[in-house]
Each structure stands twice: as C-alpha cells, then as structure tokens.
Amino acid sequence: MKKLFVLLMLICFQAGAQTSALAVADSLYALGNYASAINAYAKVGDKKANLQIARAYNAIGNYDKAIAQYTAVLDNNPEFELARFELGKLLLKTKDFGPALEMFQILVSSEGQNPEYFYYLGRVYESVDNTEKANSAYKSAVEMDSTHLRSLYALGKYYVGQEIRDSALVYIDQGLRFYENDVSMINLKALAFYNNGQFQLAIPYFERLLELGEEKAFVYEKLAYCYFRNWEPEKALETYHKLKDFPEKLAVAYSGLGEVYFEEKKLDSSQYYIEKSIEEGRVFFPQEYASLGRIARLKGQTKKSMDYYVKAWEENKEDYYNYYQVCVLADEYYKDPKTRLNYYEKLLEMYPDLVPWLEERVKNRISELREEIHFGSN
Template structure:
C-alpha cells in the first residue's frame, strides 16, 4: 500500500512539474521569448510541448530545426494531422516542394473534408507549374466549401491569366456573392472583361476599386484606357492626369494623353504629350516616334514625319512597317526618282518576307518609278 502511495505521489508531482513547465513555456512563447520558451518546453517533453518547440523554431526563422522537430513528432505520432499540416506549409514556404506535396497528399488521402488541405496542395502544385493538378485541388476545396475564397481566387486568377473569361467569371462571381467588396476578386473581374476587350463592362469594376480605396497606378492606367476605348475622352483625360501623379507612371500617362488628344484631332496637344512621354522614358520608344510621325504627316510636315518614322524604325528594325512609311514619305518628299527608288529597293532587300499584298504594292511602285526614270532619260 505504501509503495502504491509513493508511486501515486511521483506521478502527481511529475504531472505537476510538467504542467508548471508548460505554463511557464506558454507565457514565454506568448511574450515572444522563443529561445527561453523552447528550453521550458523541452522540460515538459510531451506531444504538445514538442509541437510548440517546432512552432517556436519556425517563428524565429530556424527552419531546418523546425522541420526536424516536426518530422520527429510525426515519426512518433503519424496520425498527428495538425503537425503534418504545419510541416507541409513550412515546406511550401521554404520551397521544398517535393516534400510538401508528400505531406499534403497524405492529408488529402485521409478523406477528411478539410478544404485547407486541398488549397495548400493546389498552392504547391502551382509552385511546380502543374496547373492541371493545382486547379483540380482548388476545385476540390470549393466542392467542400463553396465560400473558400482563396481557392475561388486561385481559379479565377488562373482563368483570367489564360484569358478564358467565362470560366473565370464562374469562380469570381461565386466569391463576390459571399464577399461583395473583396478587392482582389473585383480586380479579377475587371481584368476578365479588360483582357477580353469588353472595356465598357470593365469600367464599373475599376471604378469600384477606386471607391474602395484601391487608388493604385494600375487601376488608373487601365480605367483610363477603358474610358478611351469606350469613347469617353474627357474621363480618359482626367484619369490619365490622375495617373501622372505617380512619378514612375509619368511616361505611360503622357503617352495615354497623347493618344487621346490624337484621336480628338488636337494635334498640338498630342504632339506635346507624346514628346513628354519620350523624355520620361529610359527605354526604347518606337511606338511614340511612329505616333509623332503620324501627327507630323497630318500637319503637312512630310520631312519631319519621315524623320520620326525613321527613328521609330531604328529603335526596332524587326518592324518593317515603320520603314515602309519612310518609303512612302520619301516618295512624297524627294523629287529625284532614283532617290525614291533606292528607299523601296532597300525595303525589299532588308525584308524579303514582308506580307504579300505589301510586297506587290512596293514592286508595282518600283516599276512605276523605273518607268519614270526611263522616260526622263529619253
């Protein structure tokens, strides 16, 4: 009887010591004193304490020790799903994608109705560029929980990126039915229409983003372009001016303003802003030079237009269309037929594979100029 009583006391005091160690460790952990908390958890030595040690190593960024601790826990407790789930997320965070897939596949194979397991499985497949398996996992998460916003977003984002608007909207609209002011979903919906060229339908969603405080440059940029393509020049101009408030978007804003003014036949303003956009750019700008070429031509400035198109062509010699414009303008500007002939001949020599209809047009013009030269010499 005495031995039993002593044994009872030993068990009681050991349990009390463990409880005391855990209590101290928990307090240290809550205060962010993770190193000291790890030492106290080690004194307790039970499953909960081991899990907290793994978490503490994770928090302080000692991922190798955290992974080792989680692995040790699972060796002793293979059905400890919480530890396996946390280990899977840590492996995903540290880009150990193969081991992460192993852990999440074990969790999803357990037949538990937990959409989070499938969501993180999908995230991991995304990371290894396996879109089919990623989408299958996200769809499984949505099947378990139709309001699982992160999986709905992942699916919507994928289909927006693939420019498959109808499929994207299926998942985006499901998310918005439950979270109508979710800015990420609203942005996806705006982009689904934008990428599909449905600018009028995109406008209210970009406007809604601004109403919700998403005053970011890309929202102003895309909204301005939508207004422009929807024949709303005043709103386009106003929005491009707002975009110009962002220093790193000045070139884009000025180019947009130039485009709107050009379409409105306000050529001086168009020229001003396109030139400003060129000043702001630190890269190549063949399109801007081509735009200035069009403006100069409309203003009757043939030589200036030719110079701009030639600069556009020099910036990007893969695009034969700008040099074709140089040929046409040279044909108008130079009186000497041999000079004009040389431009067209150079075009065919540099670009023997230009589109057939253009090649025929150039060949015809070459024949006409040669005939002109022939008659002039007789």
C-alpha cells in the same frame, strides 16, 4: 494502502508541475520570447510541447531546426495531421517542393477531407509548373467548400492569364457572391474584361477598386485606357493626369495624354505630351515616335514626319510598317524617282515576308517608279 495513496499524490504532483511548466512555456511563447519558450517546452517533453518547439523555431526563422523538429514529432506521431500540415506549409515556403508534395499527398488521402489540404497541394503543383494537377487540386477544394476564396482566386487568376474569360468569370463570380468587396476578385474580373477587349464592361470594376482604396498605378493606367477606348476623353484625360502622381508611370501617363489629345484633334497638345513621354522614358519609344510622325504629317511637315518614323523603325526594326511609312513619306518628299525607288526596294529586301496586301502595294509602286525612271531617261 498508504503506499498507493503516496503514489497517487506523487502522480498528481508531477501532473500539476507539468501543467504549470507548460503554462509558463505557453506564456513565454505568447510574448514572443521564443528562445526561453523552447527551453521551457523541452522540460515538458510531451507531444504538444514538441510541436510548440517546432513552431517557435519557425517563428524565429530557424527553418532548418523547425523542419527537423516537425519531422521528429511526426516520426513519433505519424497520425498527427496538424504537425504534418504545418510542416508541409513550411516546406512549401522554403521551396522544398518534393517533401512538401509528399506531406500534402498524405493529408489529402486522409479520412478527414479538408479543402485547405487540397489548396496547398495545388500551391505545390503550381510551384513545380504542373498546372493541370494544380487546377485539379484547387477544383477539389472548391467542391468541398464553394466559398474557398483562395482556391477560387487561383482558378480565376489562371483563366484570366490564359485569356479564357468565361471560365475565369465562373470562379470569380462565385467568389464575389460570397464576398462582394474582395479586391483581389474584383481586380480579376476587371482584367478578365480588359484582356478580352471589353473595356466598357471593365470600367465599373476598376472604378470599384478605387472606391475600395486601391489607388494604385496599374488601376489608374488600365482605367484611363478603358475610358480612352470607350471614348470618354474627359475621364481618360482626368485619369491619366492622376497617373502622373506615380513617378514610375510618368512616361505612360504622358503617352496616354498624347494619344487622347491626338484623337481629339488637338495636335499641339498631343505633340507636347508625347515628347514629354519620350523625355521621361528609359528604353524604347517606337510607338511614341510613330505618334509624333503622324502628328507631323497631319501638320504638313513631311520631312519631320519621315524623321520620326525613321526613329520609330530604328527603335523596333521588327515592325516593318514603320519603315513602310518612311517609304511613303520619302515618296512624297523627294523629287528624284531613283531615291524614292531605293526606299521601296530596301523595304522588300529587309522584309521578304510582308503581308500580301502590303507586298502587292509596294511592288505596284516599284513598277510605277521604274516606268517613270525609264521614260524619264529617254
């Protein structure tokens, strides 16, 4: 009886010591003293302590040791879902997609159906460009939890990217019903309308993003363009001026201002801002040069207009329409029919696959010029 009492006392003492050691380790971990926490947990050595060691290595950023520790925990406790879940997320983070996929496939096949498991399974499939399986996993998460925002966002984002507006709105609106001020969802809804050319419908959602503090360049840029296309010139000008506060968007802001002023028939202002856009730009300006060409033509400056269209064409020689404008302007500017003819013939030579209506127009003009040359030489 005395021996039994001593044994029970020893067990209680050891349990108390282990509990105390675990409390010390937990305290060190909570304070971010991970190296000391690892040493303290190692002295405890049970399942929870080993999991905490893996978490500590993960927190330090020593992912190789964290993965090895998680793996060791699972080798001894294969049913330990929490360890498997955390290991799967770490493998995804370190782009070790094969083992990550294995972890989440095991988790989604477990009895306890968890939408988070399906969400991360979708993330892995998305990372290896298996969109079909990724979307299937996200949809499974939503079926289990209709308010699973990250899965709803992933599906909404996919359909917005594919410009399938109706499917995108199904998931976006479902997310907004749960959380109406979710900026990611509001942004997706704005883009769903914007990409579909429904600029009037996109406006209130871009405006809402600004109300929620998302004062970012891309919001101002797209909202300004929406105002422009919805023909609200004052709001468009105001928003493009705000876009100028972002140094990397100065060229875009100036170009937008130029376009608005052009439609307002304020040609001098339009020319000023388009020229500013070119000064601020870094690479290609075909649209800007073409815009300057239009302005110069409206001002009756034929040669200047032609020079701008030549620059536009030189910036992007795949755009045959800018060279066609060069031909038309050369036709107006030069008196010699042979010079004018040369431009049109060069157009057909460089672009044998013109759209039918334009090809017919060019060929008719070539015939007229050849006839003019023929009769002029007699």
